[in-house]
Structures are given as structure tokens and as C-alpha cells.
Amino acid sequence: MILYPAVDIKNGRCVRLAQGRMDMETVYDEDPAAAARRWISLGARALHLVDLDGAVTGTPQNLPAIKEILLEADIPVQVGGGVRNLPVMKRLFELGAARVVVGTGAVRDREFLRSACGEYPGRVVVSVDAKDGFVALSGWVEMSRTPVRELLDEIVGLPLAGILYTDIRRDGMLGGPNVEAVKAVASASRHPVIAAGGVGSLDDIRRLKAVDPPLAGVIVGKALYTGAVDLNEALSILDGGPR
Numbered sequence: 122m123i124l125y126p127a128v129d130i131k132n133g134r135c136v137r138l139a140q141g142r143m144d145m146e147t148v149y150d151e152d153p154a155a156a157a158r159r160w161i162s163l164g165a166r167a168l169h170l171v172d173l174d175g176a177v178t179g180t181p182q183n184l185p186a187i188k189e190i191l192l193e194a195d196i197p198v199q200v201g202g203g204v205r206n207l208p209v210m211k212r213l214f215e216l217g218a219a220r221v222v223v224g225t226g227a228v229r230d231r232e233f234l235r236s237a238c239g240e241y242p243g244r245v246v247v248s249v250d251a252k253d254g255f256v257a258l259s260g261w262v263e264m265s266r267t268p269v270r271e272l273l274d275e276i277v278g279l280p281l282a283g284i285l286y287t288d289i290r291r292d293g294m295l296g297g298p299n300v301e302a303v304k305a306v307a308s309a310s311r312h313p314v315i316a317a318g319g320v321g322s323l324d325d326i327r328r329l330k331a332v333d334p335p336l337a338g339v340i341v342g343k344a345l346y347t348g349a350v351d352l353n354e355a356l357s358i359l360d361g362g363p364r
Contacts, residue, residue: 125169127342175203191217224248313337
């Protein structure tokens with residue numbers, strides 16, 4: 122199970138949002154690359170980058186910051202936010218992304234998703250961003266009528282790298298993940314599942330590690346930036362070390 126420190130980029134800065142609300146941001150670093158370097162130096166084995174502006178507008182808005190991180194990182198980096206066509210996806214892979222995350226594009230344009238998986242098998246992650254059982258779109262500012270389970274069923278045969286499941290109500294709140302919902306998604310998905318949203322303590326990491334079927338990973342953001350979770354201690358838990 123891999124822990125992905127999150128580096129969310131808005132207006133060129135590393136921020137965290139509360140429940141995905143663009144008007145509720147906290148800036149943690151003026152330089153996203155510096156944040157990425159910090160997590161890498163502390164032992165992170167992978168990173169999760171999100172272009173928050175791109176997620177809302179539909180096209181990447183922070184490519185210079187993303188490019189800098191991808192050029193410097195010596196660990197796998199997955200990138201999402203505003204990826205809704207193949208040229209954008211190709212550009213991110215050319216810059217060095219290990220995997221590319223697709224959310225809105227996966228729901229609205231299945232032909233794009235199928236083409237992306239055909240072009241980059243095993244390197245595309247579908248982001249399933251959920252609120253009250255339904256999938257959210259466009260940086261979470263719009264709700265679809267697509268139930269989470271329906272989306273999982275419709276993409277079951279695609280050669281995806283995995284599913285990224287985020288509980289929007291928990292995201293950035295440090296109140297603990299929705300473990301039951303995560304379990305349901307892990308049970309329903311034929312693909313590896315990465316959980317996000319709500320991690321606020323090492324106990325939350327332990328609870329997610331205990332999920333059956335096992336999760337492929339967990340994304341941790343605000344808890345790392347505030348110091349509520351120590352990266353090395355969290356990695357030790359996931360490695361089966363001291364608890």
C-alpha cells in the first residue's frame with residue numbers, strides 16, 4: 122500500500138482546500154516544487170499532483186509548476202486536473218508523469234477514456250469523486266447523476282492503472298476517512314483502489330491498511346502539511362513496522 126503525499130496547485134501555489142471548495146484554501150507553500158522536494162527528502166515513494174485550476178476550467182493551468190516537479194522528482198508522480206483530451210494527457214506523459222488521473226473526462230467522454238486506455242494501458246487512473254453516492258465533476262463544483270457503482274461497472278473492462286476514490290465531504294477536514302464507503306468501492310472495483318479524503322491521524326492510516334480487499338494506496342494532504350501525520354511514521358505503518 123503506497124502513501125501519496127498530495128501537492129495541490131492553485132494559482133501557482135501549493136494549497137489545501139476544505140471539501141474541495143475553491144474559496145476555502147490554505148496556502149502551505151508559495152513554491153509547489155519545494156513542497157514536493159520536502160516529501161521526497163522525507164522518504165515519499167510516490168507523489169500525487171493536482172492542478173486545481175485545471176480541474177475547474179477543463180485544461181491545465183499550472184503546467185510550469187507541474188513540469189518543474191516532474192523534472193526534479195526521482196520517484197513516480199501521478200498528475201491530474203483538467204485532463205480531458207489525449208493531447209493534454211500525452212503532454213503530461215512527455216513531461217514525465219508516471220500516471221495520469223482523469224475524472225470529469227472519464228464520466229463525460231467514455232470514448233476519450235477508452236482511447237486513453239488504449240494509448241496508455243496501465244497508466245491511466247480514473248478519479249471517482251463522490252458525494253452522497255454520486256460522482257462530482259469539474260473540480261467538484263458540479264454533481265452528475267451517475268452513481269459511483271454505475272461508473273465502476275461501466276469501466277470494469279478497461280486496462281486502468283487504478284481507481285482513485287475520494288469522499289468529498291471528508292476531504293481536507295481531518296475527521297477521518299469514510300472507511301465503509303472505501304470498503305464498498307474496493308469490493309465493487311476490479312481495479313486497484315487508492316483512497317483519499319479525511320485522513321487526519323495515524324489511526325486513520327491503520328484503518329485504511331486493514332481494509333479488505335486491500336487498498337493499493339492512500340493520498341494524504343492536509344494531515345501532512347499540518348503535522349497531524351508524520352510521514353515516516355505513516356510509512357512505517359504501511360511497511361508493517363512499529364505501530
